[in-house]
Amino acid sequence: MKEEKERNDDLKQLLDALEEHGRNAKRQQQLSDLIDQLAAQEKTVEVPRNRRKLVPLWWAMGAAAACLLLWLLAKPTTKQIPEMEEKNLVEVEKVEATDSIKIEEKDVVIVKPVVKEELLAEEMPAIPQKTPTMVRKPKMKVVEEKPEEPILAEVILTEPAKSTDTENIGSNTIPAVNETPADNQKPQRRVIRSLNLVCYECQKDPEYEFATKPNMDNKTLFGQPQDPNMKNGSLAFELKLH
Amino acid sequence: MTIEEFKRDILRLQPLMQRTAEHIIGNPDSAADAVQETVIALWKQRATIKESKDLERLSLTIVKRRSIDQVRKEKPLLSIDAESLMLTEPPQDDLEERYQLARKLVDQLPKRQRDAILMKYEDGLSNEEIEKATGMSRTHLYATLSRAYSTLRNAIEQHKNELP
Numbered sequence: 496m497k498e499e500k501e502r503n504d505d506l507k508q509l510l511d512a513l514e515e516h517g518r519n520a521k522r523q524q525q526l527s528d529l530i531d532q533l534a535a536q537e538k539t540v541e542v543p544r545n546r547r548k549l550v551p552l553w554w555a556m557g558a559a560a561a562c563l564l565l566w567l568l569a570k571p572t573t574k575q576i577p578e579m580e581e582k583n584l585v586e587v588e589k590v591e592a593t594d595s596i597k598i599e600e601k602d603v604v605i606v607k608p609v610v611k612e613e614l615l616a617e618e619m620p621a622i623p624q625k626t627p628t629m630v631r632k633p634k635m636k637v638v639e640e641k642p643e644e645p646i647l648a649e650v651i652l653t654e655p656a657k658s659t660d661t662e663n664i665g666s667n668t669i670p671a672v673n674e675t676p677a678d679n680q681k682p683q684r685r686v687i688r689s690l691n692l693v694c695y696e697c698q699k700d701p702e703y704e705f706a707t708k709p710n711m712d713n714k715t716l717f718g719q720p721q722d723p724n725m726k727n728g729s730l731a732f733e734l735k736l737h
Numbered sequence: 738m739t740i741e742e743f744k745r746d747i748l749r750l751q752p753l754m755q756r757t758a759e760h761i762i763g764n765p766d767s768a769a770d771a772v773q774e775t776v777i778a779l780w781k782q783r784a785t786i787k788e789s790k791d792l793e794r795l796s797l798t799i800v801k802r803r804s805i806d807q808v809r810k811e812k813p814l815l816s817i818d819a820e821s822l823m824l825t826e827p828p829q830d831d832l833e834e835r836y837q838l839a840r841k842l843v844d845q846l847p848k849r850q851r852d853a854i855l856m857k858y859e860d861g862l863s864n865e866e867i868e869k870a871t872g873m874s875r876t877h878l879y880a881t882l883s884r885a886y887s888t889l890r891n892a893i894e895q896h897k898n899e900l901p
């Protein structure tokens with residue numbers, strides 16, 4: 496009986512050792528998890544301290560870069576939209592047409608370059624066109640070679656009156672009565688002034704009559720006494736007419 | 738001290754801290770709580786700990802204090818001689834030797850008996866959980882455990898006889 500009890504006690508101690516070892520294993524596992532949790536908390540607390548200043552900056556930079564990329568991708572180009580290209584072409588043609596008319600007005604003699612400019616406008620892509628400086632240069636040279644003579648007026652006078660715009664200009668390039676000798680010395684200025692005197696409506700309507708300049712020697716347009724030092728009173732009046 | 742070194746030393750010291758806390762508190766579960774609080778306190782002081790000896794000494798001091806605080810919380814009317822408790826050495830235990838012997842004898846059992854014994858005592862499962870895990874009926878489990886106990890008794894007797 497006593498031996499049986501001792502055997503049971505021995506067995507109990509053996510099983511208790513197993514049980515205690517199992518409990519300790521569980522507790523060690525809990526401690527291991529606890530240490531891992533503490534380490535994870537330490538990482539989450541400490542690591543962002545160094546990056547806290549940078550993370551929002553990176554987010555902002557990334558968002559800005561993404562927006563810029565999207566804008567660049569979504570931006571319509573002339574190649575992508577043929578309508579815009581055509582529109583630009585039409586605009587260029589218009590510009591060329593007006594430029595050519597100006598050339599006609601300024602350079603009375605040259606008529607052919609107008610056709611060339613139109614062809615260029617039809618063929619060239621939508622590129623902002625420059626002013627026809629190539630046409631102006633020879634004109635300037637001619638003017639500089641003979642600065643004292645009213646070349647353009649003479650040329651216009653030699654040609655008979657026709658139904659073109661240039662001839663109307665020529666007919667109106669006759670020196671005005673009140674022109675000063677200083678104007679004669681500057682034919683370029685004369686031409687420009689004569690061009691300014693031409694009204695576009697006048698060209699369309701041949702029955703249009705120019706208004707006669709009122710003789711206001713010592714008075715302004717508003718009837719006030721004219722400043723004797725002021726020499727551009729007549730010019731101001733011309734501007735008023737336009 | 739790195740995290741891995743800290744964890745390794747703490748797991749090595751866990752049985753010692755558990756025994757010390759149990760010796761003061763008398764309750765395994767409360768002792769386990771005191772050990773966990775001790776580990777948290779050691780973790781906060783981890784930067785100041787350089788060697789394993791320092792960790793062992795510090796862990797024993799902290800676990801004793803925590804255990805005394807735990808006793809004061811659970812039994813506020815009980816007078817405690819804290820100074821003497823602080824000076825007490827942790828009880829020596831031959832748990833590891835007994836476990837090694839038990840494991841050696843259990844491993845000699847047939848597979849069903851060995852699984853039933855390890856599940857019941859080492860893993861701490863209940864009889865119902867063992868029945869579900871092994872698929873044995875309750876009667877079959879009782880019979881298996883009874884045969885295992887009998888075999889272990891004979892094995893212990895044989896082991897004692899083998900000892901000089």
